[in-house]
Amino acid sequence: MRYINVFLFAVSSYYALQSQYRLSSIVFTALGLSRPESWPDIMGKWSDAYTVRRLWGRTWHQLMRRWVSAAGEFIAQTVLGLTPGTNVSAYTKLFVAFLISGTIHQLGDFSLKHQNFWAGGSLVFFVSQAVAIMFEDGIIALGKRMGVGDGRGVRVLGYVWTVSWFALVFPVWIDPYFHDGMATSEMFSPVGGVWKGDWTGKSVNIWLPLEY
Incomplete structure (x- = not known):
């Protein structure tokens, strides 16, 4: 489910x-x-999303990419003085980018009936994406050392990993929204209006299994 x-x-x-x-x-x-x-x-294309990195870097929108990347470079190279092109520099920029994105989304959480800034799950969700990317980068590097190529079977495994990862962590971000009423507010429903004359969609009941 x-x-x-x-x-x-x-x-x-x-x-x-x-x-x-x-x-x-x-x-x-x-x-x-x-x-x-x-x-x-x-x-981008859903077919490109066979790793968590590719989903965020190719499939999902890139509206925030330029300025969160700039902030990451400033922290990594100007503030911390890290050498460009190293893994430490790259992953520092990665974590800064997701930290900024998570903070912005966390402010959105706070605006939705939450009692305090930390009640939402956005910050944890977005920072965890950097952790997942570091993990999969390590697995991919290990696979290359073992001679594993980028074949169809590897990509299928990648899709399974990516979907499973989001199935694991998505509720951390989304469940607080539903518990705070995001899915129960009135809205305009063309289907409900044509089908039952109910343009607010109140009669179209959707069961949300929040307690899984």
Whole structure:
């Protein structure tokens, strides 16, 4: 059930962001305020997400990448004086980037009925992504030393690992949202309106197994 819930949330978020972005591109291009080439795809391909690193670096949106990377470089090279190109420098920048992203999302958690800043799960979730990337980088390096190539079987295993990782840690981030009522607020429901004349979707009951 957790795999299904994680899949549904990820896919709905992916296409919700896509639809908002594409609608904006249509409006601003039609008004002559921008050109089509100014609106590259905001999301990458799901087929690229066979590692946690590739999911965040290729499949998910990169709207925050430039400035969180700049902050990471400043901390790693200017503040700490680490040598560029080393593993220590690279992973320091990685952790700083996810720490910034987690803090921003944690502020969003705080705005959603939480009693204190630490009640949400965003900070733990996003920092854990850097841990997962370090782990999988080590496994990939070990596999290369053992002569394991990038074949179809390896990628299938990578998809299983990536999906399983998010099935494990996604509830840390998402469950507090649902417990605080994110999925129970009124909304506009075209399906409910056409089907039952209920445009708020109250009669379309969806059971959420929060206690798994």
